[in-house]
Amino acid sequence: MGGVGLPGFVRTPSAAAVELGTAAAAEAVLHGARTVGDLMAALALALCATLPIAFVRTRPVPAAVAATGATLVALALGERPTVAAVVAQAGVLYVVGARTSGRVAQLFALPYVAYAIARPGVVGVGLLVVSAGALALGTARRDGAESADRREVATRFDGLTRAYAVHEERARIARELHDVVAHHISMLSVQADTARLATPGLPELAATRLQAIGETARMAMAELRRVLGVLREDSTAPGASPQPGLAELLALTDEAREVDGSRVHLIVRGRCRPLDPGLELTAYRIVQEALTNTRRHAPGAAVDVEVTYGDETLGLAVWNTGGRSAAAARPAPAAPSGERRAGYGLVGMRERVAVAGGTLQTTEGPSGGFAVRAVLPVPAGR
Numbered sequence: 516m517g518g519v520g521l522p523g524f525v526r527t528p529s530a531a532a533v534e535l536g537t538a539a540a541a542e543a544v545l546h547g548a549r550t551v552g553d554l555m556a557a558l559a560l561a562l563c564a565t566l567p568i569a570f571v572r573t574r575p576v577p578a579a580v581a582a583t584g585a586t587l588v589a590l591a592l593g594e595r596p597t598v599a600a601v602v603a604q605a606g607v608l609y610v611v612g613a614r615t616s617g618r619v620a621q622l623f624a625l626p627y628v629a630y631a632i633a634r635p636g637v638v639g640v641g642l643l644v645v646s647a648g649a650l651a652l653g654t655a656r657r658d659g660a661e662s663a664d665r666r667e668v669a670t671r672f673d674g675l676t677r678a679y680a681v682h683e684e685r686a687r688i689a690r691e692l693h694d695v696v697a698h699h700i701s702m703l704s705v706q707a708d709t710a711r712l713a714t715p716g717l718p719e720l721a722a723t724r725l726q727a728i729g730e731t732a733r734m735a736m737a738e739l740r741r742v743l744g745v746l747r748e749d750s751t752a753p754g755a756s757p758q759p760g761l762a763e764l765l766a767l768t769d770e771a772r773e774v775d776g777s778r779v780h781l782i783v784r785g786r787c788r789p790l791d792p793g794l795e796l797t798a799y800r801i802v803q804e805a806l807t808n809t810r811r812h813a814p815g816a817a818v819d820v821e822v823t824y825g826d827e828t829l830g831l832a833v834w835n836t837g838g839r840s841a842a843a844a845r846p847a848p849a850a851p852s853g854e855r856r857a858g859y860g861l862v863g864m865r866e867r868v869a870v871a872g873g874t875l876q877t878t879e880g881p882s883g884g885f886a887v888r889a890v891l892p893v894p895a896g897r
Contacts, residue, residue, distance in 0.1 A: 817836045829890070
């Protein structure tokens with residue numbers, strides 16, 4: 516409860532103790548004690564009732580016990596509490612109400628309730644009203660501060676929850692756009708170009724329309740890359756949905772084969788075994804990007820996909836045995852606008868491999884085509 520506001524005089528408790536103690540001593544002298552002993556007793560009780568306020572900020576309960584005890588002793592001896600002592604008592608009890616539990620605050624009100632019942636009168640009722648009022652005000656201030664703290668925590672939690680939900684939704688949309696939409700738009704472009712180039716005697720109007728379809732698909736891919744760039748600026752968290760791995764490579768090669776009817780051959784060497792899900796996802800994406808690049812730059816070319824399971828590494832190789840050469844197949848350098856983001860083409864493959872701690876090479880294929888070769892380290896125990 517360090518943030519609970521306190522009365523002005525309590526903010527400087529040492530000065531308040533000196534001032535109230537001086538005022539209480541002056542009142543005791545002016546009250547007119549009958550003997551020197553009575554005067555000394557009155558002074559001692561007045562100081563005991565006021566000086567504990569010096570420790571109210573660090574030791575509120577002991578300070579309240581001392582002040583209340585001195586006041587009750589004075590009442591038992593027939594002395595009327597000084598105004599300064601009553602003010603100090605009110606300040607101490609306010610702090611107790613503001614910084615302790617409700618049960619503790621109620622305990623400090625009980626002596627004044629008992630005194631008001633045992634000695635009904637102005638003094639007893641007045642002390643009860645002052646003490647109960649100070650405790651009630653402190654408790655109300657504490658409850659208000661706690662309520663404000665709870666509202667602030669709830670507001671922050673709600674904001675974090677909303678931000679996380681937005682973050683997850685952006686990540687999900689980015690994954691869906693890249694893994695599904697972008698993949699199929701790319702196949703649409705390849706199929707349009709393949710139909711235009713592989714159909715003999717195609718009417719000029721049909722060829723023009725197929726060319727327009729291919730160009731439109733490529734423009735859509737460019738726009739999609741820009742959208743993905745915006746989404747991924749704040750959406751890098753992995754999703755909770757299952758991600759593809761090496762077990763899905765056969766389905767991936769079958770899909771690539773169905774797109775343009777070209778031969779896609781999957782070769783697996785070594786001892787097949789489950790690997791780290793993140794490593795399998797990286798390998799899957801590399802093969803997927805390599806197949807997409809082959810369809811884009813060498814439509815109709817035969818493609819070989821080779822996966823080699825080693826003891827400490829996983830080898831990937833994708834090469835085509837026809838179509839364009841490696842030089843022609845390489846994509847243009849990244850544009851200044853940053854359209855070629857991580858996850859697309861060779862740039863994306865290099866970044867994926869670098870994150871996994873592996874190496875990537877792009878070379879001429881065995882039959883003059885284009886080859887992509889990657890080596891990924893396998894974590895120990897896999």
